[in-house]
Amino acid sequence: MQRYATFRHGVHPAEHKEATEGLPIERMRFVDEYILPLAQHIGAPSKCLVKVGQRVERGQMIAAAGGFISTSLHAPVTGTVSAIEMRPHPNGKLAESIILKTDRFDSQSSFKPVYEGADGSLPKKDAVHLVQSAGIVGLGGAAFPSHVKLSVPEGKTVRFLVLNGCECEPYLTCDHRVMLEHPRKVMRGLELIMDHLGAERAYIGVEVNKMDAIDALRAACTRGDIEVIPLTVKYPQGAEKALIDSVLKMAVPTGKLPLDIEIVVNNVGTAAAITDLVETGSPLIERVVTLTGPGIRRPANVMVPLGTPLRDVIEHCGGLTSDTRQLILGGPMMGMAQKSLDVPMTKGASGVLALTEPANNRAEDPCIRCGRCLEACPMFLNPSRIHFLVRAERAEQAKASHVMDCYECASCSFVCPSNIPLAQLMKIGKAMVRQL
Amino acid sequence: MSTAHRLDISTAPFLHQGRNTSRVMLEVLMALVPVIISAVYFFGVSALMLIAVTVLACVLTEASLAKDGINFGVLKDNSALLTGVLLGLTLPPATPLWVAALGGIIAMVLGKAIWGGLGQNMFNPALVGRAFLQAAFPSLMTTWTLPESFLDVAPSTFAVPLMSAQADVVTAATPLALSKFEGKVTEVGPLFFGNTAGSLGETAGVIILLCGLYLIYRKIFDWRLMVSTLLSVAIFAAILHQVDPKAYPGPEFMLLSGGLMFGAVYMVTDPVTTPITSKGAWIFGAGVGVLVVLIRLWGGLPEGVMFSILLMNSVTPLINRYTQPRPFGSKATPK
Ligand code: SF4
Ligand code: SF4
Numbered sequence: 001m002q003r004y005a006t007f008r009h010g011v012h013p014a015e016h017k018e019a020t021e022g023l024p025i026e027r028m029r030f031v032d033e034y035i036l037p038l039a040q041h042i043g044a045p046s047k048c049l050v051k052v053g054q055r056v057e058r059g060q061m062i063a064a065a066g067g068f069i070s071t072s073l074h075a076p077v078t079g080t081v082s083a084i085e086m087r088p089h090p091n092g093k094l095a096e097s098i099i100l101k102t103d104r105f106d107s108q109s110s111f112k113p114v115y116e117g118a119d120g121s122l123p124k125k126d127a128v129h130l131v132q133s134a135g136i137v138g139l140g141g142a143a144f145p146s147h148v149k150l151s152v153p154e155g156k157t158v159r160f161l162v163l164n165g166c167e168c169e170p171y172l173t174c175d176h177r178v179m180l181e182h183p184r185k186v187m188r189g190l191e192l193i194m195d196h197l198g199a200e201r202a203y204i205g206v207e208v209n210k211m212d213a214i215d216a217l218r219a220a221c222t223r224g225d226i227e228v229i230p231l232t233v234k235y236p237q238g239a240e241k242a243l244i245d246s247v248l249k250m251a252v253p254t255g256k257l258p259l260d261i262e263i264v265v266n267n268v269g270t271a272a273a274i275t276d277l278v279e280t281g282s283p284l285i286e287r288v289v290t291l292t293g294p295g296i297r298r299p300a301n302v303m304v305p306l307g308t309p310l311r312d313v314i315e316h317c318g319g320l321t322s323d324t325r326q327l328i329l330g331g332p333m334m335g336m337a338q339k340s341l342d343v344p345m346t347k348g349a350s351g352v353l354a355l356t357e358p359a360n361n362r363a364e365d366p367c368i369r370c371g372r373c374l375e376a377c378p379m380f381l382n383p384s385r386i387h388f389l390v391r392a393e394r395a396e397q398a399k400a401s402h403v404m405d406c407y408e409c410a411s412c413s414f415v416c417p418s419n420i421p422l423a424q425l426m427k428i429g430k431a432m433v434r435q436l
Numbered sequence: 437m438s439t440a441h442r443l444d445i446s447t448a449p450f451l452h453q454g455r456n457t458s459r460v461m462l463e464v465l466m467a468l469v470p471v472i473i474s475a476v477y478f479f480g481v482s483a484l485m486l487i488a489v490t491v492l493a494c495v496l497t498e499a500s501l502a503k504d505g506i507n508f509g510v511l512k513d514n515s516a517l518l519t520g521v522l523l524g525l526t527l528p529p530a531t532p533l534w535v536a537a538l539g540g541i542i543a544m545v546l547g548k549a550i551w552g553g554l555g556q557n558m559f560n561p562a563l564v565g566r567a568f569l570q571a572a573f574p575s576l577m578t579t580w581t582l583p584e585s586f587l588d589v590a591p592s593t594f595a596v597p598l599m600s601a602q603a604d605v606v607t608a609a610t611p612l613a614l615s616k617f618e619g620k621v622t623e624v625g626p627l628f629f630g631n632t633a634g635s636l637g638e639t640a641g642v643i644i645l646l647c648g649l650y651l652i653y654r655k656i657f658d659w660r661l662m663v664s665t666l667l668s669v670a671i672f673a674a675i676l677h678q679v680d681p682k683a684y685p686g687p688e689f690m691l692l693s694g695g696l697m698f699g700a701v702y703m704v705t706d707p708v709t710t711p712i713t714s715k716g717a718w719i720f721g722a723g724v725g726v727l728v729v730l731i732r733l734w735g736g737l738p739e740g741v742m743f744s745i746l747l748m749n750s751v752t753p754l755i756n757r758y759t760q761p762r763p764f765g766s767k768a769t770p771k
Contacts, residue, residue, distance in 0.1 A: 251765040332450040366555035370707035410449035424447040
């Protein structure tokens with residue numbers, strides 16, 4: 001058996017990708033109402049630019065970046081602003097959102113470009129600003145504003161660019177489809193980012209359960225300084241630090257960013273979005289979402305306009321089976337369970353997963369110190385020890401046990417035979433330490 | 437689309453590898469079945485009675501010590517059941533049943549309950565029970581019998597509590613005692629296939645070894661604990677044997693005699709009382725191995741597996757403290 005590059009530790013959840021990996025990305029019809037929370041990326045929320053009653057054009061900026069680590073927001077359809085109010089957000093809270101009423105008589109086939117003289121390349125000077133004004137964020141799930149990763153602070157350099165095509169979350173296939181259907185866009189976006197950053201070499205890491213995508217990318221690759229790296233199928237292969245270890249055999253020092261070791265990581269979907277931006281002038285107004293799981297009647301990969309209510313996306317896929325018990329936005333390892341079908345699809349929504357049997361509703365047993373969580377943790381932490389400390393509210397000691405290095409991949413919870421919600425406790429521990 | 441879905445809210449992950457603690461215990465129990473069968477094969481019906489009694493004692497004790505009064509629900513993690521079987525298998529075949537029951541009660545009370553229950557105990561509960569019996573009834577715990585037929589039961593089996601049992605049976609010396617006190621080394625063959633004197637579960641090396649391999653294959657136990665223990669005994673014994681072959685038996689005898697195989701497969705691997713870190717597992721096993729050889733060769737007892745494991749149990753917190761993993765990306769990341 002051929003061995004592929006990988007990182008150490010991690011887990012092997014069943015992949016469950018069969019239902020959608022062979023399905024081409026489809027479009028859905030426009031619906032009546034779109035809900036656009038001002039906060040749908042990491043960082044400061046966007047600042048609203050429109051008023052109730054105002055008519056907006058598809059692609060028009062409706063909210064501007066609220067700081068450097070923030071980005072802008074654009075109308076996914078032509079229509080009118082019907083309200084600006086608090087609406088349920090996928091994160092479980094209420095969030096200020098712009099509500100758009102779709103213009104039924106508009107074909108919604110054109111959009112207002114954010115990049116007027118789009119000529120297929122990133123402008124040398126204004127690239128960072130351009131990407132920010134196009135609202136592009138990391139489409140892997142975390143939704144970190146992409147322009148931040150394009151701006152290299154004074155005194156820093158970038159040697160390697162790594163593009164994340166792992167899609168290590170079970171069930172999800174949206175990145176897979178993008179790589180397979182638009183390899184040129186991914187490659188072009190990679191070249192643009194790479195040249196902008198002045199990186200020496202670039203790599204695309206793809207798990208080997210997507211061999212067809214690897215072949216497509218290789219066929220689209222025309223440059224010697226770009227390499228497609230097949231990676232072992234293992235979770236969390238696509239976590240930034242794990243991916244850098246797999247591809248470059250380098251470790252990001254604890255508490256540091258990849259940039260500190262001259263590396264930048266981006267998602268493949270983000271690269272494709274940047275290509276769209278420079279070739280058509282299009283801002284980020286839609287994204288590919290995988291709808292799957294036993295509770296979805298017709299699983300699919302769908303190009304969803306941002307702000308589409310969850311209810312409508314599910315309806316597009318034939319609705320939910322009556323035995324659906326849990327609805328998750330994102331992947332099954334790091335996603336968020338949803339209570340309401342009224343939440344909108346945001347920039348970070350990579351998947352909608354409907355489960356009929358919740359996996360983690362079993363009773364918790366005491367920790368039997370089996371060490372499985374230690375062997376699962378890609379950060380080499382001791383989740384067992386940290387969970388005891390967090391439950392005892394010993395924030396200082398949790399900090400000394402490196403709880404802050406946890407990136408919440410949930411591998412530890414996945415393996416724990418005692419069903420202890422370890423990842424959740426890590427999250428709480430991190431919040432406790434931040435309050436110290 | 438129907439909107440009447442009652443959606444559950446819980447936190448990620450929404451997948452689980454599927455094997456929970458009670459299932460882990462159950463798989464260990466399944467891997468003990470061949471050992472139980474071999475015990476019954478070699479020692480007859482009294483083996484079966486002993487195991488039944490220790491299991492009952494452990495299960496009833498655990499249920500009556502539940503936090504909310506007597507509650508059989510606490511048994512569903514299968515841990516009391518497992519302790520009972522393990523304890524039973526460490527007893528000599530002629531152990532009186534009431535002594536076995538006492539061992540089971542002690543195992544659950546002193547070995548587990550007073551520490552706060554599952555996951556909290558420092559010492560292997562089955563070995564705590566066994567050590568208590570060793571201290572309280574030293575002669576009973578070193579009386580080895582070989583039954584004449586399957587239904588043959590030693591008179592001591594049904595002894596009345598606190599009456600000293602008249603050991604009117606054919607006793608035999610264990611291979612280790614033969615080696616230690618008479619300088620006779622039993623051949624590998626009988627050791628491997630189990631027809632020697634000894635405790636119920638410790639005589640058939642080959643069966644235990646196969647079960648151990650199965651448990652490793654199923655990833656039930658940390659293989660490092662098993663391997664390091666056996667490796668450490670083998671290496672230490674081989675060195676000594678090289679120095680003076682007459683005074684010190686070779687590694688194959690050391691590995692297959694006494695309770696080592698059983699201890700290495702089923703006791704050293706208890707997750708609760710052994711280090712949580714993988715580096716710690718190596719240290720633990722190495723420590724057990726060295727102690728076993730030291731006690732066997734220079735201690736007052738022919739057998740030292742039990743005390744070696746208990747001793748190492750007591751330093752487990754210390755081993756854990758000094759083998760904490762270093763976060764990935766900290767200066768000396770293990771590479
Ligand atoms: S401790 Fe954090 S980083 Fe480690 S496995 Fe658990 S969630 Fe992942
Ligand atoms: S996996 Fe669960 S039971 Fe095992 S050591 Fe970690 S926390 Fe404890």
